Amino acid sequence: MKKIFAVLTALIMLFSFTACNNGGETKENETSTTTAADSVAEGMTDISSDMNNDEQSTEISEIVTDANGEEITSAETTLTDVPTESSNPADWTKEQIVAFYRNAAIKSKSVKSTQTMLMTEIVANDGNGFLGTLIEWVTPIFKAALKNNSTEFDGITGGYEKLVPSDVKSAKAYKSGDYTVVEMTMVEQTDGIHGVWSEGTVGHAISVVGDISVVQEELPQFYIDFDNADLKLHYTKPNLKVKINKDGVIEKGTWSYILNVEIENLYIEAKKLPIKVMVENGYGSVDYKVTVGGGF
Numbered sequence: 001m002k003k004i005f006a007v008l009t010a011l012i013m014l015f016s017f018t019a020c021n022n023g024g025e026t027k028e029n030e031t032s033t034t035t036a037a038d039s040v041a042e043g044m045t046d047i048s049s050d051m052n053n054d055e056q057s058t059e060i061s062e063i064v065t066d067a068n069g070e071e072i073t074s075a076e077t078t079l080t081d082v083p084t085e086s087s088n089p090a091d092w093t094k095e096q097i098v099a100f101y102r103n104a105a106i107k108s109k110s111v112k113s114t115q116t117m118l119m120t121e122i123v124a125n126d127g128n129g130f131l132g133t134l135i136e137w138v139t140p141i142f143k144a145a146l147k148n149n150s151t152e153f154d155g156i157t158g159g160y161e162k163l164v165p166s167d168v169k170s171a172k173a174y175k176s177g178d179y180t181v182v183e184m185t186m187v188e189q190t191d192g193i194h195g196v197w198s199e200g201t202v203g204h205a206i207s208v209v210g211d212i213s214v215v216q217e218e219l220p221q222f223y224i225d226f227d228n229a230d231l232k233l234h235y236t237k238p239n240l241k242v243k244i245n246k247d248g249v250i251e252k253g254t255w256s257y258i259l260n261v262e263i264e265n266l267y268i269e270a271k272k273l274p275i276k277v278m279v280e281n282g283y284g285s286v287d288y289k290v291t292v293g294g295g296f
Contacts (some may be wrong), residue, residue: 056098089173097171098163101182101242105160108250108292113157113237114240115290116150120258121141122284157255157290158207168203179243179251182208186238186257193226202235206255206290209233211224225267243296252296256289 037130086092092100171184187201189208197203197210212233213226235257242253263282270276289295 008141017106041109042183050130080118080136089175089182094168094171095165097173097182097184098165098168099175100180100244101184102160102163102242104182104248104250105156105158105240107248109155111156111250111292112152112154112200113290114150114152115157115288117289118287120285120287123282145146156250156253156292159204162198163204167204175244178246181241181243183241186240188238189235191233191235193229193231200235202238202257205240206238206288208235208289209259221271223269223271229263229266231266232262236260242292254286254289254291254295259286259288261285 011041047097089097119139119212167186167189169185171182173180173182175181184205186205188198189202191200191208193212194209195203195210195212197207200208202208212231216224216226238252238257242250242257245251259283261282263279266279266282268277268279
């Protein structure tokens, strides 16, 4: 999931870059703008490639702790017992469906998943002024960079070992030939700056961005005042649909949501250049999707 940091990094790079182009209307400045924007897009692609899913591919055999810091049994060694009164998945309760899916995710650590993103919107300062105009101009660059930069990783997305029925808004299961299909809609989630990639209703089922402040580590040439900014990440329309074979392994699946990012009063300053900017308001929207077996 760390790849989504590339989106936020790109936004911050773009906001910072605009500070040194206030009133730049000459042909020389237009050329400079084009070069810089291209560099931002290339840099975002490089960052995304380097940010392989090291967090998301964490072995599920790691020790898990509860809210009090106490060790609990790893999901790899203990599958959930799924008592069912009916062999027909259509008769299962939400608790049984969630347990069945969680077991399937545990058994599917050898499958290949593909992560993709599509930026649908990015606006700053209500679209007004030079900053608003520039962002509108470079939006196609960011859209293309995300669309052409998918990532493959092992196993199933999300902190599924912590998935519980209360994370799920609605769930259903049914037979399709020799397969069992599970569909779930998660309770929507909102995080601030210091989130955890595998926590929350959406984090458990799909995974989320995590701690935004680490963007500072990716951009050491900038000072970014996260502490005094208001940054919200809204995970909307979170859904998953998977096809599970008779061995309990996920053969096909799609996990998706829309990420809406809202930024207010984010101050950015370059450490070695005369660049200072206050992003009074900004927002962006990204369609996030993970697929197995080409999606389902």
